[in-house]
Amino acid sequence: MISTPSTLDPVAPHELGRGPLARAALIRAGVQVFGENSLASATTREIAQLAGQNISAIAYYFGNKEGLYFAVAHHICDTLVERLGPLLDEIEAQLRQGNCEPEVCLQLFGRLIGASLSTHQEMLTVTSIVVKEQMHPTQAFDILYEGCLERLHQVGARLIEAYTGEPPGQQETVLRFHALLGQSLAFRFARETIVRRAGWSDIGPEQVALIERVVTEQVCDALRGLRWRRQGADPR
Amino acid sequence: MISTPSTLDPVAPHELGRGPLARAALIRAGVQVFGENSLASATTREIAQLAGQNISAIAYYFGNKEGLYFAVAHHICDTLVERLGPLLDEIEAQLRQGNCEPEVCLQLFGRLIGASLSTHQEMLTVTSIVVKEQMHPTQAFDILYEGCLERLHQVGARLIEAYTGEPPGQQETVLRFHALLGQSLAFRFARETIVRRAGWSDIGPEQVALIERVVTEQVCDALRGLRWRRQGADPR
DNA sequence: GTCTATAGTCGGATAGAC
DNA sequence: GTCTATCCGACTATAGAC
Numbered sequence: 001m002i003s004t005p006s007t008l009d010p011v012a013p014h015e016l017g018r019g020p021l022a023r024a025a026l027i028r029a030g031v032q033v034f035g036e037n038s039l040a041s042a043t044t045r046e047i048a049q050l051a052g053q054n055i056s057a058i059a060y061y062f063g064n065k066e067g068l069y070f071a072v073a074h075h076i077c078d079t080l081v082e083r084l085g086p087l088l089d090e091i092e093a094q095l096r097q098g099n100c101e102p103e104v105c106l107q108l109f110g111r112l113i114g115a116s117l118s119t120h121q122e123m124l125t126v127t128s129i130v131v132k133e134q135m136h137p138t139q140a141f142d143i144l145y146e147g148c149l150e151r152l153h154q155v156g157a158r159l160i161e162a163y164t165g166e167p168p169g170q171q172e173t174v175l176r177f178h179a180l181l182g183q184s185l186a187f188r189f190a191r192e193t194i195v196r197r198a199g200w201s202d203i204g205p206e207q208v209a210l211i212e213r214v215v216t217e218q219v220c221d222a223l224r225g226l227r228w229r230r231q232g233a234d235p236r
Numbered sequence: 237m238i239s240t241p242s243t244l245d246p247v248a249p250h251e252l253g254r255g256p257l258a259r260a261a262l263i264r265a266g267v268q269v270f271g272e273n274s275l276a277s278a279t280t281r282e283i284a285q286l287a288g289q290n291i292s293a294i295a296y297y298f299g300n301k302e303g304l305y306f307a308v309a310h311h312i313c314d315t316l317v318e319r320l321g322p323l324l325d326e327i328e329a330q331l332r333q334g335n336c337e338p339e340v341c342l343q344l345f346g347r348l349i350g351a352s353l354s355t356h357q358e359m360l361t362v363t364s365i366v367v368k369e370q371m372h373p374t375q376a377f378d379i380l381y382e383g384c385l386e387r388l389h390q391v392g393a394r395l396i397e398a399y400t401g402e403p404p405g406q407q408e409t410v411l412r413f414h415a416l417l418g419q420s421l422a423f424r425f426a427r428e429t430i431v432r433r434a435g436w437s438d439i440g441p442e443q444v445a446l447i448e449r450v451v452t453e454q455v456c457d458a459l460r461g462l463r464w465r466r467q468g469a470d471p472r
Numbered sequence: 473g474t475c476t477a478t479a480g481t482c483g484g485a486t487a488g489a490c
Numbered sequence: 491g492t493c494t495a496t497c498c499g500a501c502t503a504t505a506g507a508c
Contacts, residue, residue: 136272174434179454185426187414190418190425291493
């Protein structure tokens with residue numbers, strides 16, 4: 001069980017002035033509270049209290065609750081870009097080189113899928129917000145999609161093309177990547193089901209390692225099967 | 237876009253008395269409203285209006301809002317069992333027979349994964365409720381899990397065991413099924429992302445057919461790869 | 473910039489008539 | 491069983507002191 005403190009640790013004082021510091025604290029508390037509640041049912045009172053700020057600070061810095069919500073969406077993008085950006089850069093560099101060895105492609109693909117597995121506490125609440133936006137998109141989804149989801153999908157699809165030799169830009173490839181990524185996302189979107197079925201009390205590092213092995217194997221098998229069918233060459 | 241009527245069609249009078257009829261109308265409206273909102277932010281006023289019932293009827297039939305929510309969870313179970321039950325029965329019958337041909341296993345598995353793809357309007361709102369329970373389980377998750385999710389997973393895992401010859405009851409097999417099912421669920425849990433990436437305006441029958449083809453192919457390739465590795469026999 | 477006080481709204485639940 | 495009226499708590503947003 002996660003103990004939810006009534007106030008978060010103060011934001012690390014990276015030489016932020018008191019104003020920006022209050023802003024950051026509110027955003028951090030916003031991630032937490034919007035993760036556990038919907039935009040409508042989250043209360044500014046709780047967010048302010050968790051951030052150790054006055055309620056009116058929300059109006060002052062973000063206009064209103066919705067404004068804070070959008071700021072939270074931007075912060076989530078920053079978090080995801082920070083986490084996935086370097087890997088995406090690396091993959092794009094490889095793709096630009098042109099001649100990407102099949103084994104290298106598979107390995108990069110595995111890392112890409114694996115990187116989407118993270119189950120750190122902050123990632124869990126972030127996931128919760130992203131899922132809500134997937135099911136009932138608001139303007140915040142535009143922020144998430146244009147800020148990180150789109151690029152992740154583009155790079156993933158291009159990696160599939162590089163590995164299988166499919167012509168670029170096919171819709172089918174987009175679907176393929178979405179489905180393969182789903183193998184990984186299932187452990188975040190349908191967390192409780194797998195926790196119960198596997199008899200776990202939590203998804204910790206051991207569990208992540210297990211999941212990663214299984215998912216990587218299945219993803220690679222699926223891609224190998226596709227490549228074999230397209231190129232008639234068994235890569236095993 | 238889906239136009240949401242301010243009142244649902246009256247519940248088909250399957251010889252229900254007026255009391256049970258009001259009950260059914262409230263549950264149906266509850267699915268709708270709890271699908272679009274969280275338990276906390278859904279309002280009994282809206283549910284009652286959509287059901288064409290008086291607000292007090294909720295207290296009368298279900299005690300309070302939470303009671304209605306649990307009744308909705310039971311109704312979702314009934315819906316899912318109705319949709320998946322016959323297929324699960326068929327698969328279990330095959331498994332009991334013992335000697336299940338590999339091709340038959342794969343075909344059944346494909347149907348199982350495909351059946352989880354449904355994107356009918358009612359299924360979409362049901363999905364929304366299930367996802368919320370996955371991320372923040374309440375007592376309603378017990379109802380969903382014990383009422384249908386568990387059996388779906390058990391049958392799926394046993395089908396994998398029958399196909400690959402894995403020893404029964406391995407945790408790894410549970411993870412495998414969860415991940416493979418994720419390929420299908422991704423199109424319901426992360427609907428908006430694929431809609432945008434593919435440039436669709438909706439996920440209609442054509443789109444479902446495309447998805448089903450891709451997902452089935454990838455699922456079968458993953459299972460074939462596993463079987464080959466376990467049994468050293470290339471099934472192609 | 474930060475805080476208190478409060479206006480104005482809304483929703484769940486209940487009492488009690490019919 | 492069904493309905494109206496209402497109580498009471500909780501919320502957002504704002505006005506304005508400091």
